[in-house]
Amino acid sequence: MRQLPFLKKKEELEEQVRSNNGVFSVIVRKEFTDFIKSWRIIILLVIIALTCLGSLYTAFTTIKDAISQSEDATGIAKDSYLFLKLFTTSDGTLPPFITFVSFLGPLLGIALGFDAINSERNKGTLTRLMAQPVPRDYVINAKFVAALLVSTILFFSLGLLVMSLGILLIGIPPTLEEFLRVLCFLVLCIAYIAFWLNLGILFSVRFKQAATSALSSIAVWIFFSLFYNMIIDFIGKSYVNPESISSTEEMINKQETILNLLRLSPNYLFSESTSTLLSPSVRTLGPLTMEQTVGAIAGPLPFGQSLLLIWPRLTGLIAATLICFAVSYVLFMRQEIRTN
Amino acid sequence: MSETIITIEELTKIYDDKPAVDRLSLSINKGEVFGLLGPNGAGKSTTIFMLLGLIEPTSGSLQVCGINSTNNPIEVKKLVGYLPDDLGFYQNMSGLENLIYTASLNSIPRKEAETRARRLLEQVGLENAMDKKVGKYSRGMKQRLGLADVLIKEPEIIILDEPTLGIDPKGVQELLKLIKKLNKENNITVLLSSHHLHQVQQICDRVGIFVDGQLLAQGNVEDLAHQLFGEQSYVISVEVKPLHEGLLHELQNIFGVKSIKRVNDSSIDIYCNKEITPEISETIVEQHASLYSINNKSYGLDEIYHLYFEGREIDETTTIP
Numbered sequence: 280m281r282q283l284p285f286l287k288k289k290e291e292l293e294e295q296v297r298s299n300n301g302v303f304s305v306i307v308r309k310e311f312t313d314f315i316k317s318w319r320i321i322i323l324l325v326i327i328a329l330t331c332l333g334s335l336y337t338a339f340t341t342i343k344d345a346i347s348q349s350e351d352a353t354g355i356a357k358d359s360y361l362f363l364k365l366f367t368t369s370d371g372t373l374p375p376f377i378t379f380v381s382f383l384g385p386l387l388g389i390a391l392g393f394d395a396i397n398s399e400r401n402k403g404t405l406t407r408l409m410a411q412p413v414p415r416d417y418v419i420n421a422k423f424v425a426a427l428l429v430s431t432i433l434f435f436s437l438g439l440l441v442m443s444l445g446i447l448l449i450g451i452p453p454t455l456e457e458f459l460r461v462l463c464f465l466v467l468c469i470a471y472i473a474f475w476l477n478l479g480i481l482f483s484v485r486f487k488q489a490a491t492s493a494l495s496s497i498a499v500w501i502f503f504s505l506f507y508n509m510i511i512d513f514i515g516k517s518y519v520n521p522e523s524i525s526s527t528e529e530m531i532n533k534q535e536t537i538l539n540l541l542r543l544s545p546n547y548l549f550s551e552s553t554s555t556l557l558s559p560s561v562r563t564l565g566p567l568t569m570e571q572t573v574g575a576i577a578g579p580l581p582f583g584q585s586l587l588l589i590w591p592r593l594t595g596l597i598a599a600t601l602i603c604f605a606v607s608y609v610l611f612m613r614q615e616i617r618t619n
Numbered sequence: 620m621s622e623t624i625i626t627i628e629e630l631t632k633i634y635d636d637k638p639a640v641d642r643l644s645l646s647i648n649k650g651e652v653f654g655l656l657g658p659n660g661a662g663k664s665t666t667i668f669m670l671l672g673l674i675e676p677t678s679g680s681l682q683v684c685g686i687n688s689t690n691n692p693i694e695v696k697k698l699v700g701y702l703p704d705d706l707g708f709y710q711n712m713s714g715l716e717n718l719i720y721t722a723s724l725n726s727i728p729r730k731e732a733e734t735r736a737r738r739l740l741e742q743v744g745l746e747n748a749m750d751k752k753v754g755k756y757s758r759g760m761k762q763r764l765g766l767a768d769v770l771i772k773e774p775e776i777i778i779l780d781e782p783t784l785g786i787d788p789k790g791v792q793e794l795l796k797l798i799k800k801l802n803k804e805n806n807i808t809v810l811l812s813s814h815h816l817h818q819v820q821q822i823c824d825r826v827g828i829f830v831d832g833q834l835l836a837q838g839n840v841e842d843l844a845h846q847l848f849g850e851q852s853y854v855i856s857v858e859v860k861p862l863h864e865g866l867l868h869e870l871q872n873i874f875g876v877k878s879i880k881r882v883n884d885s886s887i888d889i890y891c892n893k894e895i896t897p898e899i900s901e902t903i904v905e906q907h908a909s910l911y912s913i914n915n916k917s918y919g920l921d922e923i924y925h926l927y928f929e930g931r932e933i934d935e936t937t938t939i940p
Contacts, residue, residue: 305723403707410701411724412693
């Protein structure tokens with residue numbers, strides 16, 4: 280029987296796709312092994328694990344004190360999302376879990392990404408890699424996937440570990456809603472880390488020296504975590520001047536503008552989203568007038584509503600991540616492979 | 620008898636309005652060792668990168684094993700092994716692991732990859748260092764590992780960019796011997812680039828002289844001399860006193876002398892198309908002049924080298940006043 284030509288073509292294509300997938304997973308596996316073997320990442324992982332356990336401990340002692348004060352505390356605990364407090368409270372000696380994550384997450388992302396391309400280039404392995412039958416974008420994609428895999432595994436195991444320890448220590452199992460909230464929080468963390476990871480990769484494509492790209496990534500991180508808020512505060516003080524504002528509407532508008540400016544910072548987006556997810560009592564992220572709050576019954580927001588509230592932030596974060604990745608992808612594809 | 624394996628036609632690459640490779644046409648036959656010779660910055664590496672499809676040519680076409688490497692680089696890279704000049708390995712992996720990684724990038728099953736890697740490491744003489752981290756290898760060892768790395772995909776063509784760079788003379792000899800052996804035994808076509816004419820001449824079947832993006836001449840070494848210097852393949856420099864017109868006239872009349880160039884008061888360069896040193900000395904003695912020295916400077920690689928690699932123009936040295 281004669282085989283139709285297009286059928287054969289399709290089979291060949293499938294064959295090619297299969298072998299390419301194999302090659303892709305080979306690179307991912309190698310990058311992943313490199314990450315978990317490198318001292319840089321091991322040290323960061325240990326620091327993150329230790330601080331998280333430390334903050335868990337302080338949260339636990341605070342909660343335990345609160346529970347032991349009243350008899351029907353267990354009942355109250357269920358209503359007030361006590362389990363989530365594991366992640367957000369502290370007795371003041373150590374910052375809570377979410378603060379640690381928002382601080383160390385970017386550092387992990389940067390550490391995973393800052394020398395992705397330029398170290399290969401400087402060691403001369405990029406030319407050798409490119410001389411193999413591997414599409415060029417596999418290199419950058421595989422590095423991204425491997426780094427994302429490292430942070431996903433780390434954060435999910437850490438989050439689940441904290442949950443299980445919480446159950447053991449407090450003795451109150453989380454409700455389904457609490458569990459889902461924590462899972463969403465972990466996904467959010469990964470999106471946040473992915474942003475910094477991609478920023479690192481972008482700088483690693485752009486800058487020839489690993490030190491330059493590390494320093495610029497850290498500079499961006501420090502800018503957003505320290506100076507950006509200060510600058511916006513400064514602008515806000517003169518912009519939202521109570522003396523020049525005549526109506527409530529104007530006041531709200533100006534306040535909104537300032538908030539939107541703040542939201543350009545990925546750090547702010549992340550902290551807004553985490554507090555919404557882990558503190559269900561947060562009902563809105565914008566300004567509220569007294570009129571709006573009068574008559575409102577203080578109560579937790581349902582999970583779906585919380586999710587709805589953070590949805591734009593999450594998509595914004597992912598969009599920023601994708602933009603960084605797209606820019607580095609295009610830069611890398613157009614770059615000369617040769618080193619000199 | 621020989622079939623063409625690499626065909627380059629009118630290949631041009633322009634960087635910032637300056638051509639790095641200028642209308643290069645070249646064909647390399649299956650099973651030969653071709654040396655691409657030229658000074659640094661002549662465009663050798665650019666040509667090689669275009670052969671591998673890593674750089675897109677501005678114009679012109681390339682065929683490697685009948686495949687267009689600009690449109691289909693992946694297929695070409697399956698058949699071609701490339702050893703870069705600034706060769707680097709993953710330092711924290713052993714030599715064997717590095718080879719196996721390369722093999723797996725070429726979709727070679729793990730078991731097969733390991734046997735091939737061990738065999739190749741033995742072949743390049745690294746069997747005792749295969750489990751050592753590459754970070755501890757010497758330059759020569761890395762170069763040999765590089766050769767094994769190139770061969771693990773069992774290529775039809777290997778392209779070596781400055782393979783002898785930074786290795787001691789003994790290492791160079793061993794490496795070149797190894798390359799020649801591979802060429803003979805496995806019938807692998809070898810394209811190597813170098814600026815070390817002397818090292819490369821011993822293993823190349825053909826060489827191409829490549830300067831400022833243009834291929835000036837190609838062929839084996841004798842052909843090259845012929846192409847570059849025409850018939851005047853021999854230069855005999857003579858130091859003689861007194862150097863009078865009569866003597867010059869007599870010398871000019873010797874059969875085979877093309878022209879005579881006066882270097883200074885007492886020495887001349889005689890350009891001729893065959894070896895006539897005895898006739899020249901005889902003539903000088905007959906003319907009652909004292910011969911201080913006579914020296915046969917046949918146009919070999921040295922002259923070719925100096926002519927091109929030191930940036931001089933062909934016309935300046937060969938025109939005789």
